[in-house]
Amino acid sequence: MPDLSINIAGIEMKNPLTVGSGTYGHHGNFNQFFPVETMGVLVPKTVRPIEWPGNPPRRVIEVPSGLHSSVGIPSISWEQFEAVDAPRLRDLPVPVIQSVIGRTEVEYAEVVARASALNAFQGLELNLSCPNLKQGGLDFGYDPDAAYKLVKRARQETDLPLVAKLAPDYSSLVSVAQAIEAAGADAVALVNAPRAMCIDIETLKPMIGNGVGALSGPAIKPMAVYMVWTLYRSISLPIFGMGGVANYKDVIEFMAAGAAAVAFGTVSYVDPMALPRALVDLETWLVEKGIDDVKSLIGAAHGSDFQRPAPLKEMKHAV
Amino acid sequence: MEQINASVVSNEPLTGEYWLLQVDAPSISAALEPGQFVNIRVSGEHGPFLRRPFSVYRVSSDRTRLQVAYKLVGEGCRLMRDTLRPGTTCDLIGPLGTGYDLPAEARTIALVGRGIGIAALPTLADLAASRGITSHAFLSARTRDNIVGTEIFSHHGGMVFLHSDDQPGGVTMVTDHLLAEASKIDFDAIYVCGSNRLIRAADTLARKLNIPAQSAMEQHMACGFGDCHGCVIEVNLDPAGEKKAYREVCHYGPVFNTWEVVNA
Numbered sequence: 001m002p003d004l005s006i007n008i009a010g011i012e013m014k015n016p017l018t019v020g021s022g023t024y025g026h027h028g029n030f031n032q033f034f035p036v037e038t039m040g041v042l043v044p045k046t047v048r049p050i051e052w053p054g055n056p057p058r059r060v061i062e063v064p065s066g067l068h069s070s071v072g073i074p075s076i077s078w079e080q081f082e083a084v085d086a087p088r089l090r091d092l093p094v095p096v097i098q099s100v101i102g103r104t105e106v107e108y109a110e111v112v113a114r115a116s117a118l119n120a121f122q123g124l125e126l127n128l129s130c131p132n133l134k135q136g137g138l139d140f141g142y143d144p145d146a147a148y149k150l151v152k153r154a155r156q157e158t159d160l161p162l163v164a165k166l167a168p169d170y171s172s173l174v175s176v177a178q179a180i181e182a183a184g185a186d187a188v189a190l191v192n193a194p195r196a197m198c199i200d201i202e203t204l205k206p207m208i209g210n211g212v213g214a215l216s217g218p219a220i221k222p223m224a225v226y227m228v229w230t231l232y233r234s235i236s237l238p239i240f241g242m243g244g245v246a247n248y249k250d251v252i253e254f255m256a257a258g259a260a261a262v263a264f265g266t267v268s269y270v271d272p273m274a275l276p277r278a279l280v281d282l283e284t285w286l287v288e289k290g291i292d293d294v295k296s297l298i299g300a301a302h303g304s305d306f307q308r309p310a311p312l313k314e315m316k317h318a319v
Numbered sequence: 320m321e322q323i324n325a326s327v328v329s330n331e332p333l334t335g336e337y338w339l340l341q342v343d344a345p346s347i348s349a350a351l352e353p354g355q356f357v358n359i360r361v362s363g364e365h366g367p368f369l370r371r372p373f374s375v376y377r378v379s380s381d382r383t384r385l386q387v388a389y390k391l392v393g394e395g396c397r398l399m400r401d402t403l404r405p406g407t408t409c410d411l412i413g414p415l416g417t418g419y420d421l422p423a424e425a426r427t428i429a430l431v432g433r434g435i436g437i438a439a440l441p442t443l444a445d446l447a448a449s450r451g452i453t454s455h456a457f458l459s460a461r462t463r464d465n466i467v468g469t470e471i472f473s474h475h476g477g478m479v480f481l482h483s484d485d486q487p488g489g490v491t492m493v494t495d496h497l498l499a500e501a502s503k504i505d506f507d508a509i510y511v512c513g514s515n516r517l518i519r520a521a522d523t524l525a526r527k528l529n530i531p532a533q534s535a536m537e538q539h540m541a542c543g544f545g546d547c548h549g550c551v552i553e554v555n556l557d558p559a560g561e562k563k564a565y566r567e568v569c570h571y572g573p574v575f576n577t578w579e580v581v582n583a
Contacts, residue, residue, distance in 0.1 A: 025546060060541040060547065071549060
């Protein structure tokens with residue numbers, strides 16, 4: 001059988017499949033359709049240091065091949081997360097990368113330190129790209145200087161591997177990713193859902209309760225593959241690729257573009273068995289192709305002669 | 320709760336703009352409680368992308384088959400009509416959500432439905448009948464032929480009051496019927512689905528009579544099983560409506576107490 005294992009920043013994954021934060025399970029309930037340990041690593045919904053009800057309804061709108069949404073990361077209190085969710089996550093038979101977000105640099109540092117101290121996680125994902133919050137997230141994900149300072153600060157708060165989740169913005173993607181690498185992040189995850197809008201032609205007003213929302217699902221996949229491909233050529237960090245992934249073919253495509261691991265997101269709302277089915281199909285495909293190690297797919301689209309850039313140690317001002 | 324590919328038994332016109340889909344789904348049918356729903360995926364090459372949530376209209380007496388009544392609006396329902404033929408399979412997830420609470424001591428209940436909302440009530444009428452509880456139905460729709468399920472409610476022996484908006488003037492509304500009957504009958508609970516006006520009327524009456532009232536609610540959904548947090552509505556956390564919060568219709572509902580949803 002082919003070797004499916006992947007190691008990203010010291011996190012041992014038995015296969016390269018994972019889930020996009022906030023798209024799988026809720027409040028510690030992770031086995032509704034298949035055992036959580038089917039995947040290589042679990043990324044649960046983003047937590048924040050404050051309780052928050054989330055954005056007003058309407059929160060979801062179906063669009064062609066995708067979902068327009070603005071949920072706004074509804075959050076239980078940190079005390080409740082620590083008392084109820086964290087022990088459940090700690091006991092899961094799968095490595096966990098906990099996604100975190102703050103409104104300010106100080107709040108990010110605080111949530112990183114607190115999450116790290118729970119001794120429940122194998123890594124932390126810094127959500128620098130939530131499209132649906134008024135403060136935090138994209139304030140840092142679009143600005144290389146802010147991203148650098150934030151990751152540098154977070155780096156001081158934890159020894160856990162840090163994964164920075166990035167926004168799909170052409171103008172800042174490379175410079176932000178280089179800043180994050182220089183600041184000491186261990187990996188990047190991309191793409192988060194791009195900002196989007198639907199307008200009701202009767203009222204001439206935005207349809208989603210928050211006005212502005214996000215676009216996710218298969219509609220964004222080619223854009224996401226391009227951005228993974230771009231970062232593979234721009235930084236040395238391992239990449240968690242995502243954005244519209246629905247089946248094993250998409251997994252192969254993202255890995256060929258440069259992803260070391262691939263996340264299933266919005267598709268799980270529609271087809272909750274997509275991930276375990278893709279795992280079986282991926283293994284079958286590798287056997288049929290005579291490929292004995294899934295790692296050989298990483299970056300294959302760049303050609304065998306291509307060399308990734310050397311690690312960045314200093315902030316590089318690309319803008 | 321599980322995802323299955325259920326064999327389609329039949330898929331035929333019901334009445335008015337409604338069609339009735341029947342599938343073989345023993346595990347889901349056996350576990351289903353009145354008011355719970357199923358989430359159906361019908362998809363052509365390019366969509367629709369999301370599943371479609373439906374209340375379960377009826378479960379067969381041997382609890383192996385379930386029926387979904389659907390109105391022919393939108394691409395998803397037209398695909399349901401055109402592609403779910405006997406011999407094909409239907410991808411569905413269920414049973415989902417929290418259903419109606421039928422108190423053990425209840426003897427007489429009122430079922431109040433409008434339009435497609437009526438489709439959420441026959442399973443409750445069936446459960447009530449099995450416990451010897453009398454249910455009286457108050458049903459309305461825009462047109463007479465769009466009132467579904469009248470024969471199910473009358474079969475159980477309770478009274479059935481009908482109103483359609485296309486009736487000639489001066490005809491009594493179902494809420495007037497409900498108030499009139501409530502002055503003669505001791506209702507132990509009221510169950511509603513279909514319009515905010517009916518929910519308000521049921522809630523007002525229930526508070527006056529000091530009996531429970533519940534309503535099945537709708538909201539646009541993505542997953543239907545609690546993961547996406549997309550289908551929230553604002554609810555009252557206390558009967559006075561002083562504290563409010565968002566609650567997922569797929570998880571906390573679709574059935575809520577009427578005091579939770581009135582003026583929330």
